[in-house]
Structures are given as structure tokens and as C-alpha cells.
Amino acid sequence: MVAAVDLLASTVDGILIGSIYALVGVGLALIWGVMEIINFAHGDYMMLGALTAYFLYLAGIDPLVGAVAAFVVVYALGVLTQRAVINRILDAPLLTQIAVTFAILLIIRYGVEAAFGPYTRRIASWYANVYYHVGPLTIPLPKLIAFIVSLLVAAGLYIFLFKTDTGIALRATSQNRVVAELMGINVKRMYDLAFGIGVGIAGLAGAILALFYPIFPEMGAFFALIAFIVVVLGGFGSVFGAYLGGILIGVIESVSALFVNPALKDVVAFIIFLLIILVKPTGLFGRGE
Amino acid sequence: MRELMRYARNPVVVAVSALLLALPAIFSITGQPFYANMLFLSLMYGVAALAWNLMQGYTGMFSLGHAAFFGVGAYTVMVAMLYYNVSPWIGIWLAGVMAAAVGFLLGFPLLRLRSHWFTLATIAVGEIFKLAFAHWGYVGAARGLQAPIVGPSKALYYMQFTGPFVYVYVALLVLLVEIVVLYRIVNSRTGYYFQTIREDEIVAKTLGIDTFRYRMLSLVISSFFTGLAGALYAVRFHYVDPFAVFDLITISTYISVAGIIGGIYSFIGPLVGAFIFVPAAEYVRVKIVSAFPRVFGLHVVVVGVILLLISLFLPEGVMGYLKRKGYIKTG
Amino acid sequence: MAETLLRVENVTKRFGGLVALDNVSLEVLRGERLGLIGPNGAGKTTLFNVISGIYKPEKGRIVFKGVDITGWPPHKITRLGIARTFQIVRPLSNLTVLDNVVVGALLREPDISRAREKALEVLETVGLYEKRNMLAKDLNLVEKKRLEVARALATSPELLLLDEVAAGLRPREVDELVGTLMELSRKGITMIMVEHVMRAVMNFAERIVVLHFGRKIAEGTPKEVANNPQVIEAYLGPQD
Numbered sequence: 058m059v060a061a062v063d064l065l066a067s068t069v070d071g072i073l074i075g076s077i078y079a080l081v082g083v084g085l086a087l088i089w090g091v092m093e094i095i096n097f098a099h100g101d102y103m104m105l106g107a108l109t110a111y112f113l114y115l116a117g118i119d120p121l122v123g124a125v126a127a128f129v130v131v132y133a134l135g136v137l138t139q140r141a142v143i144n145r146i147l148d149a150p151l152l153t154q155i156a157v158t159f160a161i162l163l164i165i166r167y168g169v170e171a172a173f174g175p176y177t178r179r180i181a182s183w184y185a186n187v188y189y190h191v192g193p194l195t196i197p198l199p200k201l202i203a204f205i206v207s208l209l210v211a212a213g214l215y216i217f218l219f220k221t222d223t224g225i226a227l228r229a230t231s232q233n234r235v236v237a238e239l240m241g242i243n244v245k246r247m248y249d250l251a252f253g254i255g256v257g258i259a260g261l262a263g264a265i266l267a268l269f270y271p272i273f274p275e276m277g278a279f280f281a282l283i284a285f286i287v288v289v290l291g292g293f294g295s296v297f298g299a300y301l302g303g304i305l306i307g308v309i310e311s312v313s314a315l316f317v318n319p320a321l322k323d324v325v326a327f328i329i330f331l332l333i334i335l336v337k338p339t340g341l342f343g344r345g346e
Numbered sequence: 347m348r349e350l351m352r353y354a355r356n357p358v359v360v361a362v363s364a365l366l367l368a369l370p371a372i373f374s375i376t377g378q379p380f381y382a383n384m385l386f387l388s389l390m391y392g393v394a395a396l397a398w399n400l401m402q403g404y405t406g407m408f409s410l411g412h413a414a415f416f417g418v419g420a421y422t423v424m425v426a427m428l429y430y431n432v433s434p435w436i437g438i439w440l441a442g443v444m445a446a447a448v449g450f451l452l453g454f455p456l457l458r459l460r461s462h463w464f465t466l467a468t469i470a471v472g473e474i475f476k477l478a479f480a481h482w483g484y485v486g487a488a489r490g491l492q493a494p495i496v497g498p499s500k501a502l503y504y505m506q507f508t509g510p511f512v513y514v515y516v517a518l519l520v521l522l523v524e525i526v527v528l529y530r531i532v533n534s535r536t537g538y539y540f541q542t543i544r545e546d547e548i549v550a551k552t553l554g555i556d557t558f559r560y561r562m563l564s565l566v567i568s569s570f571f572t573g574l575a576g577a578l579y580a581v582r583f584h585y586v587d588p589f590a591v592f593d594l595i596t597i598s599t600y601i602s603v604a605g606i607i608g609g610i611y612s613f614i615g616p617l618v619g620a621f622i623f624v625p626a627a628e629y630v631r632v633k634i635v636s637a638f639p640r641v642f643g644l645h646v647v648v649v650g651v652i653l654l655l656i657s658l659f660l661p662e663g664v665m666g667y668l669k670r671k672g673y674i675k676t677g
Numbered sequence: 678m679a680e681t682l683l684r685v686e687n688v689t690k691r692f693g694g695l696v697a698l699d700n701v702s703l704e705v706l707r708g709e710r711l712g713l714i715g716p717n718g719a720g721k722t723t724l725f726n727v728i729s730g731i732y733k734p735e736k737g738r739i740v741f742k743g744v745d746i747t748g749w750p751p752h753k754i755t756r757l758g759i760a761r762t763f764q765i766v767r768p769l770s771n772l773t774v775l776d777n778v779v780v781g782a783l784l785r786e787p788d789i790s791r792a793r794e795k796a797l798e799v800l801e802t803v804g805l806y807e808k809r810n811m812l813a814k815d816l817n818l819v820e821k822k823r824l825e826v827a828r829a830l831a832t833s834p835e836l837l838l839l840d841e842v843a844a845g846l847r848p849r850e851v852d853e854l855v856g857t858l859m860e861l862s863r864k865g866i867t868m869i870m871v872e873h874v875m876r877a878v879m880n881f882a883e884r885i886v887v888l889h890f891g892r893k894i895a896e897g898t899p900k901e902v903a904n905n906p907q908v909i910e911a912y913l914g915p916q917d
């Protein structure tokens with residue numbers, strides 16, 4: 058029998074870790090919403106963000122400052138990828154679109170492995186071992202920071218998308234590319250923004266994850282998988298649906314670890330995902346593709 | 347059957363088949379197991395790539411998770427042999443059936459997804475199978491399953507031969523069965539229906555095609571033959587472990603890249619692609635590993651660059667290119 | 678009196694707050710040529726999508742040959758004998774013109790070579806025989822419109838839904854197309870034609886139904902409909 062307090066602790070932990078899943082998913086959803094491209098390399102941009110924060114940390118820069126830098130660096134890499142490669146394939150057949158972003162995945166993931174080795178790295182920040190005790194719960198400060206940062210980013214993204222001219226133009230582009238163009242919106246610039254911000258948020262998520270999670274070249278594989286599940290549950294491209302989906306998957310994983318071997322929690326998340334698309338193919342919070 | 351005979355008169359097909367049949371004999375005489383092994387691997391990936399392309403080239407469903415079917419096939423041979431004393435000669439076909447059954451069950455949720463989302467879900471399936479098998483005690487968890495060495499009297503029953511040569515013929519046999527079956531399918535009503543679904547699913551429905559049924563059929567047939575490819579792996583190496591047979595890179599990606607290089611709109615293209623890509627990838631890997639023994643992953647970067655360049659500049663693949671330039675007519 | 682082939686009974690279809698079809702009823706007799714007209718957004722294509730099973734209506738029934746087919750999946754409806762064309766042409770781009778039509782013919786004739794014979798016949802009828810070995814994507818718009826008709830015909834329908842097959846054609850081409858369709862009608866195929874091109878629908882239809890904002894506002898012979906004040910108002914705005 059599982060004690061109520063364990064259930065509560067798992068739920069809280071799930072929400073905290075889910076807030077990271079949510080950020081990775083939000084980036085993927087943003088790119089899909091605006092460009093109708095799935096970035097298969099999404100998890101690897103996240104890894105690049107974590108790596109950026111790590112190297113800055115080695116240079117003596119606080120990981121939280123490093124996280125901001127991670128966003129900037131990965132954003133720039135994203136815009137570069139968008140202009141050099143993604144722009145060429147926006148109207149290409151499905152096979153080409155998928156093969157190209159998957160090729161980018163291989164190049165980034167194994168390029169990093171070749172350049173820096175397959176090793177696992179850790180950031181040991183001063184707050185790495187700080188815990189708060191709230192009633193029966195023990196909350197590690199790094200996860201709490203991650204959660205707060207995630208909420209701040211989500212709020213910032215909301216303000217950007219709904220309250221700024223650029224954000225409104227971005228949403229218009231996601232509604233209808235042709236109409237947006239007729240309205241005088243520079244669609245190519247919107248694509249730069251969407252791809253840059255999308256992977257940038259993933260990079261930032263990677264950096265704050267690195268506060269309590271090891272960094273290694275293949276870490277993106279797992280998070281890309283989660284981000285995908287999160288975005289489907291969120292309703293295929295709804296940015297805030299994806300955020301909710303992220304929290305939900307975090308909780309499901311965390312709670313299921315009480316009942317099955319924690320190493321299999323991803324299997325559980327995936328089986329639940331399969332069941333959900335079987336019953337509701339449009340995702341939990343969405344109207345469909 | 348008449349169409350098949352006409353195909354058999356195609357000089358390219360005749361030449362390639364003759365060469366394939368002759369090569370292992372040549373190699374065994376000259377005693378170069380390295381090349382015979384390369385030939386085996388090319389055939390094994392060829393079997394899988396042809397199967398993969400029934401979904402991709404004919405039905406328009408891009409899978410990057412064929413490692414799931416490959417792995418299930420490989421494990422089926424081992425489990426049947428180790429736990430039920432079933433000869434791999436039978437186990438190979440059981441592997442196809444088991445992989446097809448897995449494909450069928452996965453089809454119910456997976457076929458609800460389309461385009462990019464379908465592909466992403468297939469990647470997830472491959473990864474989840476790897477994870478699940480790595481924790482499943484019955485199939486040896488992370489250590490996998492190993493076939494014990496048997497004496498000469500039982501070697502034939504358990505398919506244990508010295509060197510790669512006999513396995514090349516087994517692979518050729520499987521490939522031949524596959525080519526005959528797939529060729530008949532793609533030139534039947536079913537093949538036409540697959541292509542209609544690839545081009546436009548809504549139109550397919552209004553032409554009276556039960557698209558779910560046909561997409562499922564494509565998936566099941568594809569997983570059957572991919573399972574056979576996995577069985578070839580198990581038979582050849584007498585050993586399976588989850589990280590080898592469910593690998594995203596060396597199984598799922600290699601199969602797709604072979605198919606894309608050969609040309610997805612060509613029946614035989616993926617086989618041609620396997621014969622180009624597998625030796626090239628193996629060569630690159632060996633060269634890079636010997637040149638930079640402490641650098642990991644570089645050969646996968648090379649695979650990525652190949653995939654990127656092919657997708658951007660030669661998306662119709664080698665066979666598509668040859669057809670467009672008029673060097674070949676059919677295929 | 679001829680038998681009723683298709684009966685649309687009180688069909689309502691909504692998209693969110695928008696009512697695309699509002700309690701629409703109509704009947705089509707076997708062998709009849711019905712025109713379906715109305716301004717943009719009147720619900721004509723939506724009605725086709727409901728009849729052919731692409732959309733399910735919120736209310737009402739579709740009865741074909743006495744069978745209630747409401748909510749059936751599209752492929753079953755096609756098998757029962759309803760074929761359609763698409764307003765925005767949807768050729769199977771990477772297949773040849775012939776194969777596009779073969780796919781349709783395979784519905785009733787599973788043997789490839791016999792389906793091919795039938796497809797060639799149909800291509801002859803619509804005047805695409807010479808183009809049979811071209812890829813469908815390389816046809817021009819007029820030819821693509823004809824291909825839509827050919828592909829639908831190849832399924833041997835009893836009822837053919839034609840969605841703006843004359844749009845974008847020059848007057849002479851419209852007349853040719855109408856000629857072809859009249860020939861098919863003489864062979865006994867029942868047709869409903871959604872059309873903006875008045876030259877086509879007025880020459881083609883025996884009876885016309887007018888939709889406006891999802892409602893049926895008029896029904897009658899082409900002449901009656903053309904003189905109906907409500908119809909004139911719907912098309913031209915209020916006349917003082």
C-alpha cells in the first residue's frame with residue numbers, strides 16, 4: 058500500500074520536473090504551430106543549452122546566468138539552422154522535411170559526442186544540496202528554481218505572444234501563412250523567430266535542468282520523446298496545451314514510479330500516451346491537427 | 347506471375363541476381379570472410395529496407411522505428427530456440443509472424459497519427475522497446491540472450507556454421523521470398539491502393555478504399571519482413587541484446603537511409619541503397635575508428651551529413667536519378 | 678413516377694458557432710440532373726461533404742437507395758454507389774493519368790488488366806485518352822477537372838456529385854464539358870452539380886435547388902429559379 062504522503066511527495070516532484078518537460082514541449086509546439094515542421098533535433102538543442110551552461114559554469118559563471126546565456130546561444134544556433142537548412146525544406150515533401158531535421162539530430166548529438174566525448178558532466182552549484190522542508194515534504198532548491206524559472210518563461214512567452222506586435226504577427230502567421238503575408242508580415246522573419254525561440258526555450262530548459270540532472274550527449278533523446286508526447290497530449294501545436302501536458306506527464310511518471318520499477322517510468326508514460334491517442338486522437342487539450 | 351517473368355527478363359535484375367549468387371562462392375574460394383560478412387549485412391539491411399519502403403515509398407508512412415520489428419524478430423528466434431528448442435530454420439518465419447503481430451497491435455494507436463507525428467511515434471516505439479527489453483528478465487534484460495555452441499551433429503538444426511558464407515545463402519533465400527511476395531503485392535490492387543493513400547488519403551476514401559485497413563496491411567507486411575531481417579541477425583551472430591537490435595541509429599536509421607539513398611519510388615531501390623550505404627557506412631566507421639580511436643560518434647555524424655545531403659540534393663535517390671536520366675526504365 | 682434515389686432529410690451541420698447547413702432537405706430522382714447553386718458560403722460543398730461521408734451532420738438523415746447512410750465512413754458510401762469530384766482538384770499527382778482512373782475502376786473490378794480496360798474506356802469518354810501516360814501533376818487545370826470526373830466515373834456510381842467542375846474553364850470548354858456530362862446522364866447516371874458558372878448549370882440541370890446561408894431558399898426549373906425574387910436578392914443584394 059502506498060502511503061498518502063508518498064503520493065503527495067511524488068505529485069509535487071512530478072509537477073516540478075514536469076515544468077521542465079513543459080518548457081521543452083512548448084518550444085516544439087511553437088515551431089510546429091508556426092511552421093508545420095517537427096524539429097526532430099529538439100532534444101539536442103536542449104542538450105546544447107545544458108552544455109553551454111556547463112562550460113560557463115566552468116568559467117565561474119553562475120548557472121542561472123548561464124541559463125540566460127544558453128537561451129541566447131541556442132536561439133542564435135536556431136536562427137542559423139533555420140536560415141541555412143529549414144528554409145529550404147518548408148515546401149518540400151514530408152520525407153525530406155523529416156530526414157533533414159533528423160540528420161541535424163545525428164550531426165548535433167554525435168558531433169558533441171565526437172568533440173567532447175561521451176562523458177557525463179555535472180554542475181555543482183552552491184544550491185545543489187539545499188533542501189526545504191515543507192510539512193512532510195522535502196523540496197530540493199534546484200528543482201524549485203527550475204519550476205519558478207519555467208513559470209516565468211511561460212508568463213514571458215504569454216506576454217510576448219499576446220501583448221506585443223511581434224507576438225501577434227507570429228500568431229497570425231501560425232493561423233494562415235498566406236494571409237499573414239498579404240497583411241505585410243515578414244513571414245521569413247517570423248520563421249526565424251519561431252525556430253529560434255522554440256529551440257532557445259529548449260536550450261534554457263536544458264540549462265536549468267542541468268542544476269540537478271547530468272549532462273551527456275544523448276540526453277536529448279529522452280527529452281525529445283517526452284516533448285513529443287507532451288505536445289500530442291496538448292493538442293498538436295497548442296503552446297499552452299503543451300505546457301499543461303508537460304506537467305501532467307511529469308506527475309504521471311513520478312507517481313507511476315511508486316508502483317513500477319522507476320527505470321520503466323518512461324515506458325509507463327508512453328503506454329499511457331498510446332492509450333490516450335487510441336481514445337482521443339486529437340490530444341487531451343486540442344481540436345486536432 | 348507473367349509480370350514477374352517479364353521482370354525477370356529485365357537485364358538489370360538478371361545481372362544483379364547473378365552477381366549476388368556468384369559472389370559468396372567467389373568469396374569462399376578466395377577466402378575473404380570480411381567481404382562475405384559485408385555481403386551478409388547488405389542483404390540483411392536490404393531485406394529490412396525493402397520492407398520499410400512498402401510503408402514509406404508505397405503507402406507514405408515514414409517509420410524511424412523499424413528497430414522495434416527487427417528486434418522482436420531477432421528475439422523471437424532466440425527465445426524459440428533457447429526456451430522451446432525450435433530450430434532457427436522455423437524460428438526465422440516465427441520471427442516474421444511475431445513482428446507482424448506486434449505491428450498489428452501497435453497499428454491501432456499508431457495509425458491514428460499522420461505525417462511528422464507518425465514518424466515521431468515510431469521513434470518512440472523503438473526506444474520504448476529497447477528500454478522494456480533491457481528490463482525484462484525473461485529475455486535476459488540488458489545482457490540479452492546468447493545461443494550456446496552446439497556439437498557438429500546438431501549444428502545444422504541450430505544453424506551454426508563456420509564463417510559467414512552459409513548465412514549469406516540464408517539471407518539470399520529470405521530476400522528472394524521477400525522480393526517475390528512484395529512484387530506481387532505492389533502490382534496488385536493492394537499496391538495501387540497503398541499508392542493512392544500515399545498521394546491523398548481523402549481521395550482514397552472517396553474511391554471506396556478503407557484506408558485504415560490498407561495502412562494496417564502495409565504496416566503488418568512491412569513488420570513481417572523486417573522481423574525476418576532481425577531473425578537473420580540473430581541467426582548470424584547467435585547473440586542478441588537490446589542495445590544492438592533496437593538501436594535507433596544502426597537499425598532504424600540505417601534501414602531508412604539505405605531506402606532513401608536507393609530511392610523510395612523504386613521497387614528495388616532500397617536494396618540497391620543497402621548495397622551502397624551499408625558497405626560505405628561500415629568502411630567509414632572502420633576508417634574513422636582506426637584513425638581517431640578516442641573520438642566517439644564521428645561516423646554517425648558522417649551518416650547524418652550523408653542523409654542531409656541526399657535529402658536536400660538527391661531526394662529521389664539513386665534509382666530515381668537513374669530513371670530520370672533515362673539510364674534505366676523500370677525498377 | 679421515377680424512384681427517389683437520394684433523400685436528404687432536415688440536415689444540420691455546424692462548425693463551432695457557424696451553421697453551415699440549416700435544416701436542409703432535398704430529394705433526387707433516379708436519372709435526374711440536379712443543379713445546386715448559391716452564393717459563396719451557402720453550404721453547397723458542405724452538403725457534398727455530408728452526403729459523401731466526410732462530415733457527419735449534427736441532425737438529420739441521408740437516405741440513399743432506401744438505405745440510411747448517415748454517419749457511414751466515406752469508403753462504404755462510395756461502395757454503395759455515390760462518387761464525387763473535388764472543387765479544388767486533387768489528382769494523385771505522382772501516378773499516371775491512367776493509374777488515377779484505374780484506382781477508381783478497381784473498386785468494382787479487382788483484376789488489374791480488366792480495371793485498366795475499363796479505365797481506358799472512361800478516359801475516352803472524358804477526352805483524356807491521349808494523355809493517359811502523363812503524370813497527373815503535369816496536366817493543366819482543364820484536364821485535371823476532367824480527370825476528377827473520370828476517376829469518379831470509374832467507380833461506376835449511380836449518383837455522381839460534381840463540385841464546380843466548370844470553374845476556371847473558358848465558355849467553349851464549359852459547353853464541351855456539359856456535352857460530355859449530358860452523354861453520361863443519358864447512360865442513366867444521376868448527377869448533382871454544384872456550380873457557380875451559370876452557363877453550365879442552366880444548360881445542364883433539369884431542376885435547381887438554391888442554398889443561401891445554409892438554408893434552402895428556392896427550388897424549381899432553371900427558368901423558375903432565375904426569375905425568383907428571393908434568389909435574385911441572394912445573389913445581387915436587396916433590389917429597391
